[in-house]
Amino acid sequence: MLFQVEMHVRVPDTVDPARFDVLKVEEKARAEALQKSGKWRHLWRHAGQYANTSIFDVESNAELHELLVGLPLFPFMEIRVTPLCRHPSSIHADDR
Amino acid sequence: MLFQVEMHVRVPDTVDPARFDVLKVEEKARAEALQKSGKWRHLWRHAGQYANTSIFDVESNAELHELLVGLPLFPFMEIRVTPLCRHPSSIHADDR
Amino acid sequence: MLFQVEMHVRVPDTVDPARFDVLKVEEKARAEALQKSGKWRHLWRHAGQYANTSIFDVESNAELHELLVGLPLFPFMEIRVTPLCRHPSSIHADDR
Amino acid sequence: MLFQVEMHVRVPDTVDPARFDVLKVEEKARAEALQKSGKWRHLWRHAGQYANTSIFDVESNAELHELLVGLPLFPFMEIRVTPLCRHPSSIHADDR
Amino acid sequence: MLFQVEMHVRVPDTVDPARFDVLKVEEKARAEALQKSGKWRHLWRHAGQYANTSIFDVESNAELHELLVGLPLFPFMEIRVTPLCRHPSSIHADDR
Amino acid sequence: MLFQVEMHVRVPDTVDPARFDVLKVEEKARAEALQKSGKWRHLWRHAGQYANTSIFDVESNAELHELLVGLPLFPFMEIRVTPLCRHPSSIHADDR
Amino acid sequence: MLFQVEMHVRVPDTVDPARFDVLKVEEKARAEALQKSGKWRHLWRHAGQYANTSIFDVESNAELHELLVGLPLFPFMEIRVTPLCRHPSSIHADDR
Amino acid sequence: MLFQVEMHVRVPDTVDPARFDVLKVEEKARAEALQKSGKWRHLWRHAGQYANTSIFDVESNAELHELLVGLPLFPFMEIRVTPLCRHPSSIHADDR
Amino acid sequence: MLFQVEMHVRVPDTVDPARFDVLKVEEKARAEALQKSGKWRHLWRHAGQYANTSIFDVESNAELHELLVGLPLFPFMEIRVTPLCRHPSSIHADDR
Amino acid sequence: MLFQVEMHVRVPDTVDPARFDVLKVEEKARAEALQKSGKWRHLWRHAGQYANTSIFDVESNAELHELLVGLPLFPFMEIRVTPLCRHPSSIHADDR
Numbered sequence: 001m002l003f004q005v006e007m008h009v010r011v012p013d014t015v016d017p018a019r020f021d022v023l024k025v026e027e028k029a030r031a032e033a034l035q036k037s038g039k040w041r042h043l044w045r046h047a048g049q050y051a052n053t054s055i056f057d058v059e060s061n062a063e064l065h066e067l068l069v070g071l072p073l074f075p076f077m078e079i080r081v082t083p084l085c086r087h088p089s090s091i092h093a094d095d096r
Numbered sequence: 097m098l099f100q101v102e103m104h105v106r107v108p109d110t111v112d113p114a115r116f117d118v119l120k121v122e123e124k125a126r127a128e129a130l131q132k133s134g135k136w137r138h139l140w141r142h143a144g145q146y147a148n149t150s151i152f153d154v155e156s157n158a159e160l161h162e163l164l165v166g167l168p169l170f171p172f173m174e175i176r177v178t179p180l181c182r183h184p185s186s187i188h189a190d191d192r
Numbered sequence: 193m194l195f196q197v198e199m200h201v202r203v204p205d206t207v208d209p210a211r212f213d214v215l216k217v218e219e220k221a222r223a224e225a226l227q228k229s230g231k232w233r234h235l236w237r238h239a240g241q242y243a244n245t246s247i248f249d250v251e252s253n254a255e256l257h258e259l260l261v262g263l264p265l266f267p268f269m270e271i272r273v274t275p276l277c278r279h280p281s282s283i284h285a286d287d288r
Numbered sequence: 289m290l291f292q293v294e295m296h297v298r299v300p301d302t303v304d305p306a307r308f309d310v311l312k313v314e315e316k317a318r319a320e321a322l323q324k325s326g327k328w329r330h331l332w333r334h335a336g337q338y339a340n341t342s343i344f345d346v347e348s349n350a351e352l353h354e355l356l357v358g359l360p361l362f363p364f365m366e367i368r369v370t371p372l373c374r375h376p377s378s379i380h381a382d383d384r
Numbered sequence: 385m386l387f388q389v390e391m392h393v394r395v396p397d398t399v400d401p402a403r404f405d406v407l408k409v410e411e412k413a414r415a416e417a418l419q420k421s422g423k424w425r426h427l428w429r430h431a432g433q434y435a436n437t438s439i440f441d442v443e444s445n446a447e448l449h450e451l452l453v454g455l456p457l458f459p460f461m462e463i464r465v466t467p468l469c470r471h472p473s474s475i476h477a478d479d480r
Numbered sequence: 481m482l483f484q485v486e487m488h489v490r491v492p493d494t495v496d497p498a499r500f501d502v503l504k505v506e507e508k509a510r511a512e513a514l515q516k517s518g519k520w521r522h523l524w525r526h527a528g529q530y531a532n533t534s535i536f537d538v539e540s541n542a543e544l545h546e547l548l549v550g551l552p553l554f555p556f557m558e559i560r561v562t563p564l565c566r567h568p569s570s571i572h573a574d575d576r
Numbered sequence: 577m578l579f580q581v582e583m584h585v586r587v588p589d590t591v592d593p594a595r596f597d598v599l600k601v602e603e604k605a606r607a608e609a610l611q612k613s614g615k616w617r618h619l620w621r622h623a624g625q626y627a628n629t630s631i632f633d634v635e636s637n638a639e640l641h642e643l644l645v646g647l648p649l650f651p652f653m654e655i656r657v658t659p660l661c662r663h664p665s666s667i668h669a670d671d672r
Numbered sequence: 673m674l675f676q677v678e679m680h681v682r683v684p685d686t687v688d689p690a691r692f693d694v695l696k697v698e699e700k701a702r703a704e705a706l707q708k709s710g711k712w713r714h715l716w717r718h719a720g721q722y723a724n725t726s727i728f729d730v731e732s733n734a735e736l737h738e739l740l741v742g743l744p745l746f747p748f749m750e751i752r753v754t755p756l757c758r759h760p761s762s763i764h765a766d767d768r
Numbered sequence: 769m770l771f772q773v774e775m776h777v778r779v780p781d782t783v784d785p786a787r788f789d790v791l792k793v794e795e796k797a798r799a800e801a802l803q804k805s806g807k808w809r810h811l812w813r814h815a816g817q818y819a820n821t822s823i824f825d826v827e828s829n830a831e832l833h834e835l836l837v838g839l840p841l842f843p844f845m846e847i848r849v850t851p852l853c854r855h856p857s858s859i860h861a862d863d864r
Numbered sequence: 865m866l867f868q869v870e871m872h873v874r875v876p877d878t879v880d881p882a883r884f885d886v887l888k889v890e891e892k893a894r895a896e897a898l899q900k901s902g903k904w905r906h907l908w909r910h911a912g913q914y915a916n917t918s919i920f921d922v923e924s925n926a927e928l929h930e931l932l933v934g935l936p937l938f939p940f941m942e943i944r945v946t947p948l949c950r951h952p953s954s955i956h957a958d959d960r
Contacts, residue, residue, distance in 0.1 A: 001252050002140060003275070004149050005336060011939065012301045013876045031185040042138075042151075044098060044180040047925040048869065048932040048945045052183055053100050055138075060193050061335040062277040068336040075299065081336045083195070083275055084140040085254040087148055089127040097924050099947070101720065107267065108685045109204045143253040144197060144260040144273045156865050157719040158949040164720040171683065177720045179867070179947055181926040194332060196341050203459065205396045223377040234330075234343075236290060236372040239445040240389060240452040240465045244375055245292050247330075276332040279340055281319040289444050291467070293528060300493045348385050349527040350469040356528040363491065369528045371387070371467055373446040386524060388533050395651065397588045415569040426522075426535075428482060428564040431637040432581060432644040432657045436567055437484050439522075468524040471532055473511040481636050483659070485816065492781045540577050541815040542661040548816040555779065561816045563579070563659055565638040578812060580821050587747065589684045607857040618810075618823075620770060620852040623733040624677060624740040624753045628855055629772050631810075660812035663820055665799040673828050674908060675851070676917050703953040714906075714919075716866060716948040724951055725868050727906075732769050734853040755771070755851055756908040757830040759916055761895040773912065780877045829911040836912040843875065849912045 001057070002041070002084040003064050007077045008051040015076075026072040039067060055084075097153070098137070098180040099160055103173045104147040111172075122168040135163060151180075193249070194233070194276040195256050199269045200243040207268075218264040231259060247276075289345070290329070290372040291352050295365045296339040303364075314360040327355060343372075385441070386425070387448050388466040392435040393457055410456040423451060439468075481537070482521070482564040483544050487557045488531040495556075506552040519547060535564075577633070578617070579640050580658040584627040585649055602648040615643060631660075673729070674713070674756040675736050679749045680723040687748075698744040711739060727756075769825070770809070770852040771832050775845045776819040783844075794840040807835060823852075865921070866905070866948040867928050871941045872915040879940075890936040903931060919948075 011020065034040035042055040058064045064081070068074060086094060107116065130136035138151040154160045160177070164170060182190060203212065226232035234247040250256045256273070260266060278286060299308065322328035330343040346352045352369070356362060374382060395404065418424035426439040442448045448465070452458060470478060491500065514520035522535040538544045544561070548554060566574060587596065610616035618631040634640045640657070644650060662670060683692065706712035714727040730736045736753070740746060758766060779788065802808035810823040826832045832849070836842060854862060875884065898904035906919040922928045928945070932938060950958060 001254075003253075003336075004140070013878055013939075015301055028185045032187055035187045043183045043186045044100070045183040045929060046945075047179040047181050047929040048867075048943050050933075053178065053180065060277070061195075061275040062193075064275070065277045065333060065335040069338075075301075079336050081275060081334075082149065083143040083253040083256070083273060084149065085143050085252070085257045087139045087141040089124045090139045091128055091131045097926075099720075099925075109207055109267075111685055141257060142273075143257040144195075144271050146261075156949070157867075157947040158865075160947070161717060161719040161949045165722075171685075175720050177718075177947060179925040179928070179945060181924070181929045196332070205399055205459075220377045224379055227379045235375045235378045236292070237375040237449060238465075239371040239373050239449040240387075240463050242453075245370065245372065274341065275335040276341065277335050279331045279333040281316045282331045283320055283323045289446075291445075291528075303493055348469070349387075349467040350385075352467070353469045353525060353527040357530075363493075367528050369467060369526075371445040371448070371465060373444070373449045388524070397591055397651075412569045416571055419571045427567045427570045428484070429567040429641060430657075431563040431565050431641040432579075432655050434645075437562065437564065466533065467527040468533065469527050471523045471525040473508045474523045475512055475515045481638075483637075483816075495781055540661070541579075541659040542577075544659070545661045545813060545815040549818075555781075559816050561659060561814075563637040563640070563657060565636070565641045580812070589687055589747075604857045608859055611859045619855045619858045620772070621737060621855040622753075623737040623851040623853050624675075624751050626741075629850065629852065658821065659815040660821065661815050663811045663813040665796045666811045667800055667803045673830075675829075676908070700953045704955055707955045715951045715954045716868070717951040719947040719949050725946065725948065732853070733771075733851040734769075736851070737853045753851060754917065755829040755832070755849060755911040756917065757828070757833045757911050759907045759909040761892045762907045763896055763899045771912075783877055833909060833911040837914075843877075847912050849910075 001059065003056045003058065004082040004084055005054045005056055005064075005068065006051065006080040007054065007073075008049070008079075009073060009076050010078060011050070011076060023072045023076075030071060034067060039063075097155065099152045099154065100178040100180055101150045101152055101160075101164065102147065102176040103150065104145070104175075105169055105172050106174060107146070107172060119168045119172075126167060130163060135159075193251065195248045195250065196274040196276055197246045197248055197256075197260065198243065198272040199246065200241070200271075201265055201268050202270060203242070203268060215264045215268075222263060226259060231255075289347065291344045291346065292370040292372055293342045293344055293352075293356065294339065294368040295342065295361075296337070296367075297361055297364050298366060299338070299364060311360045311364075318359060322355060327351075385443065386468040387440045387442065388468055389438045389440055389448075389452065390435065390464040391438065392433070392462040393460050394462060395434070395460060399460075407456045407460075414455060418451060423447075481539065483536045483538065484562040484564055485534045485536055485544075485548065486531065486560040486562075487534065488529070488559075489553055489556050490558060491530070491556060503552045503556075510551060514547060519543075577635065578660040579632045579634065580660055581630045581632055581640075581644065582627065582656040583630065583649075584625070584654040585652050586654060587626070587652060591652075599648045599652075606647060610643060615639075673731065675728045675730065676754040676756055677726045677728055677736075677740065678723065678752040679726065679745075680721070680751075681745055681748050682750060683722070683748060695744045695748075702743060706739060711735075769827065771824045771826065772850040772852055773822045773824055773832075773836065774819065774848040774850075775822065776817070776847075777841055777844050778846060779818070779844060791840045791844075798839060802835060807831075865923065867920045867922065868946040868948055869918045869920055869928075869932065870915065870944040871918065872913070872943075873937055873940050874942060875914070875940060887936045887940075894935060898931060903927075 031040060031043060035043065039056060039058060040054060041057045044053050046052060056064055056067065068079065127136065127139060131139060135152060135154060136150060137153045140149050142148060152160055152163065154163065164175060223232065223235060227235065231248060231250060232246060233249045236245050238244060248256055248259065250259065260271065319328060319331060323331060327344060327346060328342060329345045332341050334340060344352055344355065346355065356367060415424065415427060419427065423440060423442060424438060425441045428437050430436060440448055440451065442451065452463065511520065511523065515523060519536060519538060520534060521537045524533050526532060536544055536547065548559065607616060607619065611619065615632060615634060616630060617633045620629050622628060632640055632643065634643065644655060703712060703715060707715065711728060711730060712726060713729045716725050718724060728736055728739065730739065740751060799808060799811065803811065807824060807826060808822060809825045812821050814820060824832055824835065836847060895904060895907065899907065903920060903922060904918060905921045908917050910916060920928055920931065932943065
């Protein structure tokens with residue numbers, strides 16, 4: 001089951017840069033692991049923004065929640081979730 | 097070069113249903129042709145909405161414009177365009 | 193799997209009242225059937241609004257979409273969908 | 289009398305983590321107690337958000353206010369309140 | 385129990401003026417009756433707007449809904465409802 | 481002359497609690513004095529919010545300004561002012 | 577007593593042009609009369625918009641309301657009212 | 673003196689297509705004439721939208737207004753005007 | 769050439785009060801000097817807000833920019849600029 | 865390929881002024897270099913705002929992203945990106 005997730009990262013000026021650098025490294029590792037598992041199917045940067053559009057492929061709303069709140073940068077993210085399904089004009093047989 | 101395009105279709109109550117049905121058939125045919133050509137890479141319905149998220153793969157902004165204004169339902173669409181690029185945490189080598 | 197769905201009905205002044213009355217009767221019948229099936233778990237009116245908050249219990253995003261676009265008043269609705277899951281402070285064992 | 293309450297928790301980066309952890313434990317205890325009393329009838333997490341949708345069953349606007357401002361995390365919440373009532377298409381005899 | 389209700393009247397240019405004049409007469413009669421009954425406690429015009437702020441004193445959310453949807457101009461109104469209660473700094477003993 | 485004033489209090493996490501407690505005591509005293517003088521005619525809490533709706537009865541815009549900026553919590557308030565007047569359907573002879 | 581009033585004129589495509597031309601002539605005459613009377617103190621066009629910013633000098637909120645709803649184009653206007661008063665840094669002795 | 677002008681064209685479904693086609697031809701002729709005169713310095717389409725960003729070079733706000741309201745499609749446009757000036761980091765000596 | 773400028777002052781709780789008091793004194797002196805020069809033609813307080821509406825009379829967009837960024841409180845202001853011109857219904861011969 | 869980029873700079877009151885001054889010098893140097901290279905084709909200040917409208921001429925979305933995130937003030941900017949293309953009424957042969 002697919003979900004479109006847009007993440008905008010807001011970094012307050014008061015954050016400790018060293019702490020944030022650690023979080024970014026952890027975030028990258030976590031994102032790569034989830035992509036390899038097939039759960040995080042697409043990940044694109046918004047040109048000119050600290051933001052991305054992602055497509056997640058999960059079993060349930062609950063699994064989506066677990067994946068997102070587990071991201072190291074989650075506390076700095078503004079997130080927009082849109083549940084997706086197969087489009088009648090899609091040439092693919094399922095919603096992927 | 098990838099673009100995220102979200103299309104929301106607004107159907108005014110004054111539209112002639114027969115005319116609109118024709119446009120929908122044409123829209124479906126056009127969407128399928130563009131998907132087969134590889135220009136329209138993904139097409140997902142927003143669950144519970146007359147709306148979709150699409151990913152286009154085009155040579156330029158100009159080509160994107162030609163494809164979108166050429167859609168039969170374009171006059172009824174509210175469109176949001178987001179230029180995308182490769183994400184540093186993506187496990188893929190290019191922005192696709 | 194639960195989804196919160198808020199539906200706001202917008203009735204344009206140009207709509208034929210007799211046609212709309214028929215749609216409302218059909219909507220009521222459909223809503224009752226879906227409630228009896230267990231798919232439409234809660235349905236509350238917003239006080240002072242032509243709007244409701246509903247909780248749907250469905251197998252997938254796709255099923256949610258089918259149920260919503262099949263509502264007779266769907267063309268007049270502005271819909272907001274929020275995927276829900278179990279809350280860690282809930283005293284219930286699942287997300288219902 | 290039912291009210292839909294949506295709570296979005298905003299945690300400023302300047303908050304002391306230890307203090308916040310204490311508040312979260314107290315919040316969980318309070319939420320569970322109110323659910324057991326029947327005042328807090330439903331509590332669902334928004335998938336991918338630090339937010340919930342709740343349904344409260346109270347005697348009056350005043351009681352709703354007392355319950356909400358008494359929540360340990362209230363100072364960090366953005367709250368949206370919607371008064372609910374029975375829907376004419378509901379298959380239930382009262383607004384529950 | 386008090387509710388603040390703001391009503392903004394939107395008159396589409398396609399409405400029949402004679403029909404609308406009838407509705408306005410009926411609205412005025414209904415508003416006066418509800419004020420005399422004590423249910424509609426305050427009614428003020430917004431200066432320079434076709435809009436008002438009203439205070440309703442009702443038994444429940446359900447009664448508020450019945451009163452508002454029963455207004456002849458309800459189909460032309462955009463309505464904002466805010467549940468009120470006694471303020472701790474009020475010099476009055478109840479929420480009235 | 482009546483004005484509707486909605487005040488939303490925003491308390492930044494960086495504020496000193498002891499200082500804020502003093503301001504709240506002063507605010508309460510000021511609010512009570514202004515109510516007794518008849519200038520602050522109504523004061524209701526928004527259920528579930530740190531916010532109120534108030535009705536002021538003043539001689540002029542200038543007097544309204546003096547009263548509001550003189551409130552101890554004014555620096556923490558987001559304020560919305562709506563000038564009111566008698567409604568043609570009101571059963572009262574003046575705008576009170 | 578001064579009020580800033582911004583008027584945005586929205587002309588629906590369904591309006592009869594001849595009827596609207598008559599209203600515009602009447603509006604112009606009314607605006608000029610109110611300016612001569614001193615009630616409508618300033619009237620400026622927003623460059624590139626069918627909109628204006630005006631300053632009214634009236635006795636009360638009620639008088640402001642009477643003047644604005646009496647404008648021939650009032651039914652086509654979206655209006656924003658801001659009550660003004662003397663600024664402490666103004667070099668003028670009153671709020672004019 | 674430069675102004676950024678963004679024009680979004682909204683075509684209501686009730687407009688007569690033949691009439692609109694005439695207006696578009698006139699609009700194109702007018703746009704070309706103003707570009708040749710040097711008043712309309714830049715004109716770019718927004719990719720995927722019936723909208724453009726333009727840069728006008730005029731003597732005054734009044735001249736800008738005359739040019740914009742004189743456009744044949746002006747009644748169908750939603751317009752955003754931003755006055756521009758030379759940027760301190762620009763490598764050009766004036767605001768052009 | 770006239771511009772409407774609305775300034776909303778936002779004072780963060782972290783600002784040093786003594787430093788801010790100095791800025792306010794400087795702001796007042798600057799505002800008075802600009803009013804005497806005729807550049808800052810009108811200055812009105814928004815009743816109940818830390819905000820004003822001003823009318824500037826300048827030679828160009830560039831001059832407007834210089835005046836505004838030179839205000840001591842500029843870093844704390846949210847500013848809205850609207851270019852004005854003579855209204856066809858104004859009884860004055862120019863845009864003043 | 866052209867992109868319109870609007871940058872609004874938000875400077876939190878907690879930033880160290882000396883650090884920010886360094887960033888501004890670096891930003892200016894970077895902006896001038898990019899203008900000389902032809903990548904940053906236009907740069908205009910918004911009158912009265914700490915904001916600009918820029919036109920970039922780049923090979924791809926990816927190149928646009930690299931240029932923007934490389935700006936020294938990027939962490940303090942709110943950015944709006946609009947992909948542009950040739951307008952059918954433009955008198956120029958390409959989208960420049």
